[in-house]
Amino acid sequence: MSSNALYTDLSSYYDLMCADIDYPAQSHCVGRLHQLFGNQGRRHLDLACGTGPHVRHFLDAGYRSAGLDINQPMLDIARQRCPQAHFSRQDMASFQVGEPLDLITCFLYSIHYNPGVEQLQACLASVHAALAQGGVFCFNSVDKGLIDNRSFVRHGVEHDGSQFTFGSGWYYSGEGERQALRLSIEKTTAGETQAWEDEHPMVALTFAELRQLLEPLFEVHAFEHDYERITPWAGTSGNALFVCVKR
Template sequence: MPATVKSNDGNLYTDLADYYDQFCAEVDYAGQCAFAVRVFDAFAQSGGRDYLDLACGTGPHLQEMTRLGFVPTGLDNSAAMLAQAQVRCPQANLLLCDLAAFEQVYRFDLISCFLYSIHYSHPLNNFAETLRRAFCALKPGGVLVFNTVDANGARQQRKVVTQVQQADALLRFESGWYYRGQGEVLDLRLSITRESADNTQTWHDHHTMTATTLPQVRDLLLATGFEVTMLEHDYDRLAPWTGDSYNAIAVACKPTAAHQQLY
């Protein structure tokens, strides 16, 4: 009989940490990191190369940014993911905590949060708190870069499906957003199936993420004290966001004169 596992408390990432990289095989981590370096070169004025990846998962961004000359630190709320990240990038300093709970001050030159992971900070006050903590964690002149989605466009996003053939099993990963059309709840629904000759296992998971609009994200960053540039969601170039698309990349610079803590 097929086995079904329902996880609604983050255990899915514990159960499937060993498979996570296979599900994300089509993600261009190298391209995202190359883009982050272009942003850094264009905007940063902090003078160092200390790097923090928020929601680092198994560490592919850490590994690539180390290769590109940065000193890596990763943060995630999954110990199983961080264990994989430590193997992948042994020199990285790793932090086990939620996005809205890290407490570093004036430590980093560059902070990234890709794969829309900034939206895991829920509800909206936690989202804003994550931005405030990133502001404090940056050195003056440092840069925060992350991708973000407008909730109104999330309803138009297609479900993402990835299949990976292993020696003894077929893995199928499905994910999709659902937005009710109002409020600050953006649902991420996940379904993962591992099918072998002897057994079929299915994991269902649901994450409550924060629904925002892109102008709202920009306004939250400005209120935090950042200088903000919104770019098109295109990792091949630095193109200003025209306001017509529902996906964007936020580049938030901490002013060089920002020496006052927010706490």
Template sequence: MSSNALYTDLSAYYDLMCSDINYQQQSASIHRLQQFLGNNGLQHLDLACGTGPHVRNFIDFGYQCSGLDINQPMLDMAMRRCPEAQFNLHDMTAFHLEQRVDLITCFLYSIHYSQSIERLKSCIASVHSALNDGGLFCFNSVDKHKIDNTTSVKHFTEFEAHHFAFESGWHYGGEGEQQLLKLNIAKSRQPFMASLADALPLFDTPDAGLQEIELWQDQHTMVATSFTELQQLLAPYFDVHIFEHDYEKIVPWDCVSGNALFVCVKI
């Protein structure tokens, strides 16, 4: 059994790690919100676009799309997936567009990659400047006060005769403006014992020593905010609507859950 660190380049594993995500459903939900609350325009920018799966769906919905990310290998994959779109290597906390857009999205909690409150403020200001009047800024977020450090999300998939297990979870120390996103990846030629892996962290499964498994660990420093703090940061720029983190239907946030969808109309 071997182990090493992924550091910052997850491009080789990104699509596998996110293989259980319904990109079409997420994109369609934001498209509906743009029709209901936005200016109904079709110029779209996806922040932290990764390998471009959301961009692909918005193109199919009829949008003229662009994407922005700080990872060039992911952008290379995005360009192959979406040759119709424009992609730029840039930091989402300080960007400028020559031509404004109608919709800016930031999926998969990527807004937290801003890393600090000051950089998050800069991101919000950049988004506001890049939007047309009545344009929409949509992203999902987690409230730092609702994070359970003992829980994580796991899923399993197969690729090129190998079995993969992915585990991710938030960790917040209880104070300050930073939290961690912890990631584990396990790769094996044998199927994982799902019942054990569901009950235990991937790196502590009893069967791990019985087969050849490659293990990777990584963690990313993310900005930590409460939803109240986030609303205060957005309020000077946007009319803020908060919905439940449910892409199947549009439901107002219940003021209890720790995951929410922020839909912000430029003012």
């Protein structure tokens, strides 16, 4: 199975895989951060929007929300979920927008889908160019130095007469600027099991390296990766939420 099959051939399973994700809490938290740090504007773009669950919540919260993703099957589902939003098929490393934006988001570690530091830098430059004065970029990230290769999370869901088991875990070799997201899907119907495995190449960097890329373009604030309460990042966790205000 080709790399990233989950976002193309298997896109209809994506929302099942994410059934445990609290999209309302994530969207609400980022909306609050935007209120605290932003320019009070309502023009929003979600990078790597997938099937559009965050776009849905931002629309419902009164934003003029749009989405961008590189895989058309994901965008097709997003359009059904959010008929009033504009979606475009673009690479987040080199995207363009029609008007300046007040908030750009990138959820579920998707910023790491830039495959290397060069593409990540180009992505940050595109974000910076797309933001209005005082605009905010908000995303979550993982520090390569704190990845535990042994941690592989699994969960099961029953759907339409089939039992699904989804698994995911980070892998970092310990060297270089590349890490991987490993995903597995098993579908059992009437005793027959089909299995798929994806490995997604992603950029790997420490938070210190990430800050070095961000600081020239943005005023950077880091928070604990907790969508229930906003607390400054204490400096030890390997997951964090970054709020970046355009300079």
